[in-house]
Amino acid sequence: MIRAVDNGELVAGQQAAASQPREIRVRVLRQDAPGEESYWERFTLPYEPNMNVISVLQRIAALSKSHDGRHVAPVAWDCSCLEEVCGSCTMLINGRVRMACSSLVDNLFEESPGEIELRPMTKFPVVRDLCVDRSRLFRSLERVKAWVSVDDSYDHGPGPRISPEEQEDAYPLATCISCGCCMEACPQFNKIELGRREGETEEAFETRKQEAYDKQFLGPHAISQAMLFNGHPTGKMNADERMEALTGQGGIQMCGNAQNCVAVCPKRIPLTRSIARAGRAATVWAIKKFFDR
Amino acid sequence: MAQPRVLVIGGGLAGLSATMRLAELGVGVDLVSLVPVKRSHSVCAQGGINSVNASTRQQGDNEWKHFDDTVYGGDFLQHQPPVKEMADWAPRIIDLMDRLGVPFNRTPEGFRDQRRFGGTLYKRTAFAGATTGQQLLYSLDEQVRRWEVEGRVKKWEFWDFLEPVLDDDGRCIGAVCQDMVTMKFRAFPADAVILASGGCGLLYGRSTMSMICTGSAVSRAYQAGVKYANAEFIQVHPTAVPGADKLRLMSESARGEGGRVWVPRTPQDPRDPKDIPTSERYYFLEERYPQYGNLVPRDIATREIFDICTTDGLSVEQDRLCVYLDLTHIPRETLDRKLGGILEIYEKFQGVDPRDTPMKIFPAVHYSMGGLWVDYEKSASGGLAEGSPRNQQTNIPGLYAIGECDYQYHGANRLGANSLLSCIFSGLFCASGVIAGAGRGGKEHGRLFNAAVKRQEDRHQAILSRPPGESNPYDIHGKLGDVMTRAATVVRRNDQLSQAYDEVCRLEDLWRHCSLSDTGNWTNQNVVFTKSLGDMFPIAKLILKGALLRDECRGAHYKPEFAMPGIAATDPVEQRAEAEQWCDRFEANTRKWLKSTIGTHGADGHPVITYEDVDTTLIPPRPRLYGLVGGEVIEEVWKERQAEAAEPAAVGAGS
Ligand SMILES: Cc1cc2nc3c(=O)[nH]c(=O)nc-3n(C[C@H](O)[C@H](O)[C@H](O)COP(=O)(O)OP(=O)(O)OC[C@H]3O[C@@H](n4cnc5c(N)ncnc54)[C@H](O)[C@@H]3O)c2cc1C
Ligand code: SF4
Ligand code: SF4
Ligand code: FES
Numbered sequence: 001m002i003r004a005v006d007n008g009e010l011v012a013g014q015q016a017a018a019s020q021p022r023e024i025r026v027r028v029l030r031q032d033a034p035g036e037e038s039y040w041e042r043f044t045l046p047y048e049p050n051m052n053v054i055s056v057l058q059r060i061a062a063l064s065k066s067h068d069g070r071h072v073a074p075v076a077w078d079c080s081c082l083e084e085v086c087g088s089c090t091m092l093i094n095g096r097v098r099m100a101c102s103s104l105v106d107n108l109f110e111e112s113p114g115e116i117e118l119r120p121m122t123k124f125p126v127v128r129d130l131c132v133d134r135s136r137l138f139r140s141l142e143r144v145k146a147w148v149s150v151d152d153s154y155d156h157g158p159g160p161r162i163s164p165e166e167q168e169d170a171y172p173l174a175t176c177i178s179c180g181c182c183m184e185a186c187p188q189f190n191k192i193e194l195g196r197r198e199g200e201t202e203e204a205f206e207t208r209k210q211e212a213y214d215k216q217f218l219g220p221h222a223i224s225q226a227m228l229f230n231g232h233p234t235g236k237m238n239a240d241e242r243m244e245a246l247t248g249q250g251g252i253q254m255c256g257n258a259q260n261c262v263a264v265c266p267k268r269i270p271l272t273r274s275i276a277r278a279g280r281a282a283t284v285w286a287i288k289k290f291f292d293r
Numbered sequence: 294m295a296q297p298r299v300l301v302i303g304g305g306l307a308g309l310s311a312t313m314r315l316a317e318l319g320v321g322v323d324l325v326s327l328v329p330v331k332r333s334h335s336v337c338a339q340g341g342i343n344s345v346n347a348s349t350r351q352q353g354d355n356e357w358k359h360f361d362d363t364v365y366g367g368d369f370l371q372h373q374p375p376v377k378e379m380a381d382w383a384p385r386i387i388d389l390m391d392r393l394g395v396p397f398n399r400t401p402e403g404f405r406d407q408r409r410f411g412g413t414l415y416k417r418t419a420f421a422g423a424t425t426g427q428q429l430l431y432s433l434d435e436q437v438r439r440w441e442v443e444g445r446v447k448k449w450e451f452w453d454f455l456e457p458v459l460d461d462d463g464r465c466i467g468a469v470c471q472d473m474v475t476m477k478f479r480a481f482p483a484d485a486v487i488l489a490s491g492g493c494g495l496l497y498g499r500s501t502m503s504m505i506c507t508g509s510a511v512s513r514a515y516q517a518g519v520k521y522a523n524a525e526f527i528q529v530h531p532t533a534v535p536g537a538d539k540l541r542l543m544s545e546s547a548r549g550e551g552g553r554v555w556v557p558r559t560p561q562d563p564r565d566p567k568d569i570p571t572s573e574r575y576y577f578l579e580e581r582y583p584q585y586g587n588l589v590p591r592d593i594a595t596r597e598i599f600d601i602c603t604t605d606g607l608s609v610e611q612d613r614l615c616v617y618l619d620l621t622h623i624p625r626e627t628l629d630r631k632l633g634g635i636l637e638i639y640e641k642f643q644g645v646d647p648r649d650t651p652m653k654i655f656p657a658v659h660y661s662m663g664g665l666w667v668d669y670e671k672s673a674s675g676g677l678a679e680g681s682p683r684n685q686q687t688n689i690p691g692l693y694a695i696g697e698c699d700y701q702y703h704g705a706n707r708l709g710a711n712s713l714l715s716c717i718f719s720g721l722f723c724a725s726g727v728i729a730g731a732g733r734g735g736k737e738h739g740r741l742f743n744a745a746v747k748r749q750e751d752r753h754q755a756i757l758s759r760p761p762g763e764s765n766p767y768d769i770h771g772k773l774g775d776v777m778t779r780a781a782t783v784v785r786r787n788d789q790l791s792q793a794y795d796e797v798c799r800l801e802d803l804w805r806h807c808s809l810s811d812t813g814n815w816t817n818q819n820v821v822f823t824k825s826l827g828d829m830f831p832i833a834k835l836i837l838k839g840a841l842l843r844d845e846c847r848g849a850h851y852k853p854e855f856a857m858p859g860i861a862a863t864d865p866v867e868q869r870a871e872a873e874q875w876c877d878r879f880e881a882n883t884r885k886w887l888k889s890t891i892g893t894h895g896a897d898g899h900p901v902i903t904y905e906d907v908d909t910t911l912i913p914p915r916p917r918l919y920g921l922v923g924g925e926v927i928e929e930v931w932k933e934r935q936a937e938a939a940e941p942a943a944v945g946a947g948s
Contacts, residue, residue: 033815048537052642055538061819062767064810073811076818078328080503082539083638085427086332101538102641127474128816138329142442147435148394153314153721159391161403168630171396171422174431175634178331232394 021047021114024105025067026056028075029119031126035195038126041075042067053093053100053108054079056116057130075118077130084266087177090184091130092119097184099266121184125193134180136192136213140222141178143214144245148235160233173228173274175267182220182261182271188254189217217254218245220261224274230281243285252278296320297484297731300468302454302510304330306426306713307696308489309433310720311727316440320728323481324437325449325470327505331434334491334503335716338426339544339635341418342390342713344383346407349415356380359417361912363711366412366590367662367704368848369887369914370523372907375669375684375701378676379718386717387419393432396421398631408549408631410709412590418710423546423634429713453821454510457486457517457692458738458745465692466738469745471753473821476814478749480742484731487685487693488514489720492661496829496836497782498774500658501533501542509825511665511698512832519687521892522700522905523663524832525839528707528849529782531594532618533657534639540657541642543618544635545709547652548587550627552620554578554598555651556607566609566617566651577601582920589919592706592849595656599783602655609653617651658782660712662703662849663839665694666891669701675911677722682730685723691732695719700889705848756820762808766823769804773797773829781836785852790841797837801830801898835892835900842902845886857882860923868923872930879916879931887914 024045031038044067045059061074079089082101089100094108094117108116124132162170183189192212196205226242229235246252255275262271296319301308304326312322326333345354360380364373391397391405397419398406407416421428440446451473458467458480467482493508494500515521532547532554533540548554555574562569578597579586589597598616602608609615620628620636625648628636639647666688670681677684685693685701695716702715780793804827811819845855857878862868888904895901916931918924 032813050537052536052538058538058767061810062765064765071810073813074819076816080328080332080334080505081337082504082536083337083541084641085424085634086328086334086336086503088328088332104642104644131816134329138331138438141435142438145439147439148392148432149439150392150436152317153310153389153436155385155388156392158388158405159394162396162399163403164399164401167396167399174394174396174421174428175424177336177427178329229394234392235394 021109023047023114024051024056025115026060027115027117028129030075030129031120033128034125034193041072049106051105053103053105053116053118054082054089056105057100075130076128085177087179090121090179090181092121092184093117095119097121097181097264099179099181102266121180123184123189123191124180125191134178135209137178137180137183137219137221139210139213140218141225143218144222144226144242145238146222146225146229148229148232149238150234162233166231170228170231172267172269173224176221176224176269177267178221179266181264181266185260185264186217186220187258187260188256189219192216214250216250218250220255220271220275223252223255223278224269224271227274227277227281243281246278247282247285252282255279297728298323299727299731300325300481300483300486301489302468302487303333303489303491303696303698304434304437304448305333305335305489305491305696306430306433306716307720308333308487309430309437310717311487311489311695311724312446313433313436313440314721314724315727316437316443316445318724318728320445322440322446323449323483324446325452325454325481327451327453327473329450330437330448331431333430334506335430335713336427337501337503337542338429338713339423339542340410340546340549341408341420341425341710342387342429343410343417343708343710344387344419344714345380345417346384346387346405346419348407349417352415354415354417356383358415359383359413362413363702363708364704364912365915365917366708367706368917369909370526370704370847370889370907371702372669373909373911374671374675374677377911378722379702379715381676382718382722383714386714386721390429390432390717393436395428395432398422408546409588410549411545411585411588411594412708414585418546418549420546420631423544423632423636426713429717453824454490454513455749456513456745457689458741459517459689460738460741463518464690464732466732467742469742469749471749473818474816476753476817478746478753480746482738482742484733485691485693485727487695487723487727488665488698489694489696490698492697493829493832494658494661496773496833497658497777498771499536499538499540501530501540502659507825507829508832509828511694512828514665514687514692514694515835515892516828516831516894517689518894519689519692519694520666521663521832521835522666522889523705523839524835524892525781525843525890526662526705526849527658527781527836528591528660528662529595529656530659531591531598531656532654533659534643534652534654535613535615536642541638542635542657542659543639543652543654545588545591547618547620547632547635550620550631551623552587552618553622554587554594554616554618556601556609556616560606561609561611566619567621575607585919590706590708592851593919595783596851598656615653615655618654619651620647621649621651656783658778660707661697662700662705662707663836663890664698664700667694667699667701671908679722680725680729682726684726685719686726686730691730693723693727695723705850752824753820756823757809757812759806759808762806764803764807765810766804766807766819766826769800769807770826770829773800773826773833776800777833777836781840783851785840785850786854787841787844787852790837794834794837794841797830797833801827804830831894831898831900838900838902839890839892843886843890845882847886859921860926868926869930872923872926875927876916876930876934883914
């Protein structure tokens with residue numbers, strides 16, 4: 001009677017799409033640890049319908065064998081939500097930066113039938129295989145003070161009244177998942193990779209890294225976040241501090257307006273709109289500062 | 294006295310709100326998480342967060358009704374004082390999140406908009422598009438980042454919590470964690486430890502949960518002696534979208550915004566759903582539950598969808614179980630504004646636009662009502678005593694649990710949009726008590742920490758150096774998921790449960806011999822996963838054992854053998870007689886089973902189950918009659934009995 005219960009699945013599998021390849025050939029650019037050489041490894045898997053790149057990597061992990069039957073360590077990669085909202089699983093798939101969880105194999109096969117190429121992002125240091133260190137991305141959020149500076153977390157009644165138009169303007173910016181796609185695509189955002197020096201403490205290394213980050217470009221996501229908070233009725237009260245960061249070293253002036261960022265953002269965040277706004281605000285800010293001297 | 298230092302495990306809504314409040318109170322916090330906290334599972338929550346609000350209040354709503362809906366929806370299995378306190382705090386919590394900058398949807402006049410969720414007749418749910426959890430999490434993440442810059446908080450992201458460390462008196466003095474990049478171990482001495490590690494959906498293989506929801510942290514606490522309560526109460530969400538890797542949730546908000554569930558009256562009607570006329574559609578929830586319609590509580594919606602597909606054979610498809618969830622009658626513009634986020638998920642992963650075509654959905658494991666046992670101190674007004682170190686404390690002094698990993702707020706079934714609330718509430722509320730109860734910390738206990746680190750290093754090394762075996766951890770995980778899904782979800786039968794228990798023990802044995810494909814000591818995800826898989830078995834056994842022993846139906850726990858069907862008679866006199874019997878049986882069942890299931894980890898690896906009374910002093914338990922045949926007659930009889938029971942007391946009070 002209860003089919004679902006009897007076959008051990010709450011949900012039975014989906015129907016096979018017709019005329020798909022019988023196998024998936026995957027090529028992964030691997031690296032065992034920071035500073036080591038990278039190398040290509042190939043895997044071959046049986047094709048199943050409705051797979052995404054995450055399920056491909058899961059199959060590879062379970063298999064742990066390269067295409068020529070050698071036993072190899074499973075590929076390391078980051079993921080969590082599997083529904084494109086946590087921002088973990090960014091990688092270069094067939095040369096394009098995107099989220100592994102929302103990259104469906106059937107769609108990828110339209111680009112290159114039967115084959116998938118996976119590489120780690122190039123603008124962040126590789127930790128291992130497809131895992132990269134994106135701490136710089138979060139550091140940028142600190143640089144632009146991407147928060148509302150509330151007095152405290154006690155009850156002071158509701159927040160400010162906000163019109164639906166303002167909400168609809170702010171909400172898309174607030175959906176940034178910190179994936180790093182925009183930074184990967186940005187020609188002005190360059191990789192910073194530092195190694196820990198002999199005898200250097202963890203804290204000292206951390207500080208040196210942050211100093212290096214702070215000299216370089218913030219990245220499009222952080223510019224957009226600065227605009228989000230400068231647009232918020234309470235966030236506005238600290239707009240000057242954010243403008244300092246935006247107009248300081250590694251700020252908005254680095255942006256060459258190539259607009260690569262907006263094209264790759266999986267959440268279709270209007271980054272160029274934010275950048276244009278930030279640019280205008282920076283001009284106004286510069287004039288204001290000039291007269292305030 | 295120097296300010297205490299607190300270790301928080303987990304940076305979802307619960308962990309972040311506790312961290313924020315503690316930092317604000319001057320306490321230094323070490324915040325440990327498997328992933329950058331901004332990527333925690335709370336980010337997936339879609340629908341919204343509940344509280345009484347100005348509009349509902351003027352329609353007769355109040356905090357007491359929110360409290361009542363929550364315990365009624367939870368089939369009275371939760372202690373009432375914490376729930377009352379939570380409902381009282383709810384409006385303030387939404388106000389706070391609003392101040393932190395959460396872009397809640399707005400009314401034309403600029404107030405927060407609300408939608409209706411299941412198990413209530415009021416529009417209590419505030420929301421930010423269809424990504425409310427994301428927006429709440431980000432706002433807290435931002436505040437915690439602010440404290441990080443101030444130096445009050447130190448984050449340890451990509452770290453795995455392995456065990457709490459206890460002193461000789463059994464007080465928690467810190468923990469051992471492992472860096473998942475360098476694979477190094479480290480002791481974290483602390484004056485108090487707060488677990489905020491979320492749910493355990495992964496032990497069902499595929500669920501609506503994130504890949505980090507392994508339950509490993511709670512299992513480690515349980516194995517170290519923390520009691521685990523109500524394990525058998527696992528919520529299966531009525532509406533999820535099947536996928537090979539994950540069962541993606543289609544939020545209750547889809548129904549809150551008017552989505553309708555139906556199946557063709559003709560089994561597997563091959564026509565395009567839009568060509569099937571209304572008269573040939575079976576809107577089974579609306580027909581069977583005229584009052585709540587598509588928004589009956591989750592356990593009921595889930596069972597109905599499950600039954601319509603299995604028992605009634607009305608699944609939309611021939612070889613896959615699913616029903617339609619239909620939004621196509623709602624204007625596109627409204628859908629985009631209110632549900633954009635979840636509709637995009639459907640579109641992206643299914644390749645079909647749900648604005649034009651009804652979605653195909655089926656229930657999936659979603660939430661764990663059970664969790665680590667925690668204490669509370671009741672106040673004179675029936676809520677909680679603010680600042681008491683007992684609030685949210687487990688049976689191990691100095692070790693606290695908050696958020697989805699505790700068992701406190703949702704009883705036998707959680708109402709939609711109440712979890713985000715309980716996470717933020719328990720996080721904010723526990724802080725003052727944690728500080729009041731903070732111990733001397735573990736600084737002078739080097740010996741104990743060294744021993745704990747050594748223990749973990751040895752366990753790690755033993756797993757790495759296992760000889761090559763037959764099976765790998767990923768296959769075992771798949772099998773565990775199948776066993777659990779088959780036996781311990783929507784419908785439960787004792788023979789299946791005890792069989793599943795044996796199978797889980799066998800799988801655990803297999804796990805002891807499974808071999809690793811990566812034996813290195815750098816970002817070894819293989820060994821981290823293998824350890825967390827090993828820690829799934831104790832919780833899986835708890836769920837099965839708890840379910841096996843509980844011979845009744847309550848909330849999400851449904852055993853057909855013990856169901857109490859409605860009234861069969863049509864003659865009014867017979868109906869009354871049946872209703873009397875029904876109420877007798879209900880009362881007997883309440884006496885026997887209105888108890889928290891308490892599991893402790895036995896020395897032999899099997900759980901030991903005992904029961905504890907539930908504090909129902911504020912709202913006496915009453916039958917849950919959503920849609921039951923003859924429910925009106927039962928209700929009538931029930932009310933008469935209540936009135937009679939109350940009378941002598943009234944006389945007594947008068948004399
Ligand atoms: C798809 C989906 C939609 C939902 N929608 C809603 C909704 O609309 N409304 C509602 O009220 N509820 C909803 N829920 C439920 C709600 O999202 C969760 O119950 C809630 O977010 C849990 O929050 P948490 O803070 O307890 O834990 P989580 O957010 O799960 O965070 C757990 C944290 O613990 C860490 N952790 C876990 N194990 C370890 C370990 N071993 N070592 C170190 N760190 C560890 C993780 O890294 C993470 O930071 C939804 C749930 C799902 C699955
Ligand atoms: S517009 Fe600016 S931020 Fe965006 S890719 Fe171009 S240079 Fe980078
Ligand atoms: S702006 Fe877009 S691409 Fe950039 S981090 Fe945010 S979500 Fe990713
Ligand atoms: S796994 Fe979360 S975005 Fe892909």
